[in-house]
Each structure stands twice: as structure tokens, then as C-alpha cells.
Amino acid sequence: MSQSRCTLNVQGLDCPNEVAILRDALRGMPGVRDLGFDLINGLMTVDYEAGVTSPDAVLRRVTEKARMQASLVGAAEAPGEPQASWWARNGRWASTAGAGVALGVGTAIDWLGPRLGADSGMAARAAVWCYALAVLCGGVWLYPRAVRALGRLRLDIDVLMGLAILGAIGLGQWDEAATVAFLFGLSESLEAMSLERARRAIRGLLEVAPRAAERIGPDGKVEAIDASLIAKGDRLLVRAGDTIPSDARIVKGRSGVDQKAITGESVPVDRGPGDPVYAGTVNGDGALEVEASGPVSDSLIARIVQQVRAAQAGRAPVERRIGRFAAVYTPAVVAVALLVLLGPPLGSWASTGALPAWPLWHEWFYKALVILVIACPCALVIATPVAVVSGLAAAARGGVLIKGGEFLEEVGRLRALAFDKTGTLTLGRPDVVEVVSASGPDEGGRDEVLRIAAALGDRGGHVLGKAIARHARDLRLDVPAADDYRAIPGKGALGTVGSVEYHLGSHRYIDEAGLCHPGFHDELGEAEKSAGTAVAVTASSGPVGWIRLADSPRPEAADVLAQLHGLGLRTIMLTGDNARTAAAMASQLGVGEQRAELLPADKVSAISDLASTHGPTGMVGDGVNDAPALAAAAVSVSLGGISSGAALETADIILMADDLGRLPWLIRLSRSTLANIRQNIVLALATKAVVLALAVAGRANLWMAIAADVGTTLVVVANSLRLLRTRP
């Protein structure tokens, strides 16, 4: 039995209310493991045991038990506009408008009737009919849901509003009941509208790949096809200025390609035959002929969109905390309402032995109704998901892929950031700058050192070894094959060349292996003072020579580090390189702190050590050989998502471009998201507190309470959507 996942597009899934209904409907269903909800896109993901249940069974359960319209969404396919009926799309507005008109007419009759000399009794009756109509229209969506929620013994917004309307009618205040129904309908319509806007904005951000493509047939004829039909190996024509329809390799042509859709940076990158290009990126001035590397659904941009969707569906910790708060908040406010309703009469009963007369009850009952309305947690509950989703989408557009709301949240809380040196702070492309033979300064000795080092380097995947092998080949030396190759991570490597065992590695490594000689030791020590990294080459009989390699720092690194310091973060460089080289690089870049000569396991313990001294510590690496340290950090960031598939898998956050430039922006984005959530919560709570105080004092009426609730919800959503406009 295997774990599978399916996604359902559920109509009307935009409030925590529906989440509760769906959870109830699927509770206890055999084979259903876990549910995820994406309120912005109206999606529900279901993790289930294939073989025990199926997507169709889940879908049936949703339509039958939860009575909600739903459809299955293919994994790769974008959940496009749902095929909704006119009523599903415009029903809310229509019924709200109906309620508004009825309310307006009722108020007019109520007010003008007697003044125009009509029979006041008749005018009042006519007005009540209008109000009743408004109550009916404004609440058409509400009543069935309220009844269903009551059936499940849930006190949700629908029940609270239903009670408020019913209560007002019970008090004979038809005008109030009508106002509540109308305002509630209006709030739902406005909320649905602003969520739909958010939905569209996010879809627009992420769905950049074109839907059409031009395929070149074997006969050379060009045919227009739907992008979804592209298969691996198809020849495609990409005209100048066109968006590239799928990930591909260039066969013919040369052009500047704008990779903004993926990296967030609008700089044309020169691309020619053999180079990869990606779906969603924009071709410059040259026409290209490319060979598709797979269907559009496998493209990098599709994977990014899927990741962002999955991240949106997950719940950030703040969101969970708010959910827990709301679970306490609503019952607490309802308790206050009961207290306000029952406190005074019970008090007077205790002192006089009789319950007060009805007219007195009237006032308390009304107060209690107002408080019930305040008990709605909607503005509070919606505050976080919209902010998080907007933040995730803004990040994706800026070329930063964040795998979950929790990481977006966490990265703003970091106190320190550790960086791997090679490939992260440096370009990771070292060049050989000096070769010295232990046997003397003649050319033949130097070539021998290079040939042996290259033979070993060729066998392994270490950047230094590979750089040496490349250098030897550039010099047209013939590099022998090494046997019995073995790498010792963080130290070096050994192997036999022509039946002699050789070692290639750090000075520390050959010292520890007892392969160093006093004179060589001092010379190598001197060499280590110069820029770069010196690696020693030794045989079991003694030193052969050393090779010094230099790696240049990333051009943006110093500036990025300075900006991070400006944001109050500590920066630490972690490296396996020797202490001198590390110190030189650290001071050149302005890194706050550095730790050198670390073995891979030391990097992991360095992370936990930093976390205990500085607080939450993140780690930035290239995802190639620093996976354990990345996994140990509070948040891991890797760079170069566009050039290395590995980077996409290993970290929580991926800078798609092959540079560090977005790092300070990411921190700022995360902090503004957190600030945004805080503002929303403070605003929602403050409005509620004010209205609650007014209500208890008898100074608030129903429409005020609802208007405050609706107003806050709208302001909160609008405030969150501001994050979408955060650009690097």
C-alpha cells in the first residue's frame, strides 16, 4: 500500500468554516491520512493510501457528505477557473443586492410612510414585509450552513449570525435583522471578491509558461501545437521575443535569454547550442531551435509552481497559533454574551426572589446579540494565510522558492547566518596558481607533481581535485590513471599511480598521517600565507610537492554580507579549508566570524554551537556537499536552483539565481510578512475589544458590530495583499 496524494478544487472553500466541514466529512474515512487546505486557491489536498481508497471515493464523500461542489485536479495541471454556473459566480452579489434593495425600500416606507400621511399601521406592516425579504435574501447562503453547523454542534460564524438575526426578529426589531442579513451578505461578497483577486494575482505571478508552442516536424514543417502536447525530444521553434514553452536544450541559434520568470532577475543570459533553456523564460533577439527535454509538466517552472502551491497549502506556525486562539476566543466571547444576558436577571432574582419583567430582558438580550456578532473570529483567522500566501508568491516572483510558510516565518527570526565558503561565498571554481616540487625548482618535477595530483583528482568529485585535473589537461600533460582511489571527506584522497601509493590533501591531513617532513612543513606553511589553498602531494616515502589554488569570492558577497549586518544578523563562514586561507577570505569579504579546518561533521556541530550562542541560526550552502550542515540549521538556504537540480531538493529555501543577491531581500520580505500579520492581528483584536466594550456599555448596535467585523476583514485582506507588491 502506498501513500498517494490527490488535489480537489472545492467550490466555496475560502473560509475556515468550510475547512471544518470538509474535515468532518472525511473524518474516519478509511485510507485517508492527512488533509491540507489552500484557501486562497480553494484547493484541498488529501494524502491517502492507494488501494484502500481512491480520489474518486474522496470526491464522492465530499459531494455527498459535505454537500460541496468539487472536482479533481491533476497533479501537474493548473487548477484553472472553475467551470462555475452563473449563480455560483454571481449569486452572492445578486442576493446581497436583493437584500440591499429590500432593506432600502423597507426603510423608506418606514420613514416616509407616516410623513406622507399613510396609515401608520399599514406602512409598518409593509415595511416588515420588506425587511423579511431582506432577511431572506441576505441570508440565503447562511441559513443552510448554519443549520448544518448546528447539527454538528459547532458554534461558527454562520450559527452566530443566524442567532443574531433570529434574535433581532424575536425582539421585533425587523429593521435590525434585515440590516444584519444585508451586511453579512455584503461582507461575504466582498471577502469572496478580494480573495478572488488575490487568487488571480498569484496565478498570474506563477503561470508564465505559454500555452502554445511551435513544433518542427521531421519534414521541417512548423506546426502550432498546444504546449501540453510537447514530448521529450520534440524540436521546437522559438521565435525572437517568444516565451520558451518547455525546458529544452538549444540545437541551433544563439540569443540572450531573460530568465526573470525563474530567477527574478531580468538580465539576458547569453545562450547558444548545447545550453539549457527553461519554460517561462523569454527569448531575446535571436530565433532558436530547441529540443524539448520533457513535457511541460516536468519543467523547472512547473516544479516551482507546484512547490509554491504545496507551500501555500501547508500551515505556518503562526496560523496554527491563531487557529488555536480562535478555538478559545469564540467560546469565551459567547460565554460573555451569556453572562450579559443572564447576569442581571439572575442578580435581581437573587436579591428580590423574582425574575425581572420582560422590558428589562429586552435590553440584555440585545446586548448579548451584539456580543455574539463580535465572537466571529473571521478577520483573525484570515489574517495569517493571506499574508503568508502573498509573501510566498512575492518571494517566488523575486526568484526565491520557499518550501513552506514556516520557513518564510522562520527566516525573519534568524539571529545568525552561517555560510559555507567554497561555492557559496566563493564562486567555487578554483584555479591552479602555483605548483612546487619538493625535489627542486625544475620543470619536470613540477609536471610530475601535477600529473600525480591530477590522476587522483580525476577520480573524485572534489572541486580542488577536479580543478587540478583540468589544469593538467590544459597544459597537455598526459595524466595517468589512479587505482584504489579513496576519498577522505574534508581531508583529502589517496590512490596508487604506477604501483606507488600517493596522498593528495590538506596540510593537516598529511601531518596527521605522518607523511610530512620538517623542511617541507615549513615551506608549505609559508605557502599557506599567500592567497588561496595549498594542497600537498605526498607518497608513502615522503612529500612530492604542493599545489596552490585560488578561488575568487563571489562579486556580490561582500555587499550582501554588509547588508545582512545592517539587518542585525551575525554572519559566520564555515570551511574545511586551512585557517590562514579562511582568515584571509573572511577579512576580504567582511564576514563577522569564521571557523576553519572543519570536517563535515564539525560543520554540523558548529551549527548547533552557533545556535546556542547566537540564537536561531540559518545555513547557506550550495547544496552539493554541505547537506548535513544544511539539515542541522533552523532554516537552510541554497543557491543556484536554476543550474543545479540538487539545490532544489536539499534546502528549505532556494535562491534560484546563481548568486547571493536576494538574501537580504528575503530577510526583509520575511520580516515584513511577520509585521503584516502582527498588524492584522492587533487591528482585528483592537476593533473587537472596542466594540465589545461599547456593547457591554450598551452603546453598540448590531449593525455597528457587523460593520466593524466586515471592515476589519477587508482591511486585513487588503493589507496582506500589499505584500504581493514587494519587489526586490
Ligand SMILES: Nc1ncnc2c1ncn2[C@@H]1O[C@H](COP(=O)(O)OP(=O)(O)OP(=O)(O)O)[C@@H](O)[C@H]1O
Ligand atoms: N578530494 C580532495 N582532493 C584534494 N584535497 C582535498 C580533497 N578533499 C579534501 N581536501 C583538502 O581538505 C580541505 C578541506 O576539504 P573540504 O572538502 O572539507 O573543504 P572545501 O570544500 O575545500 O571548503 P568548504 O568547506 O569551504 O566547502 C581542502 O581545502 C583540501 O585541502
Ligand SMILES: [Zn+2]
Ligand atoms: Zn606538515
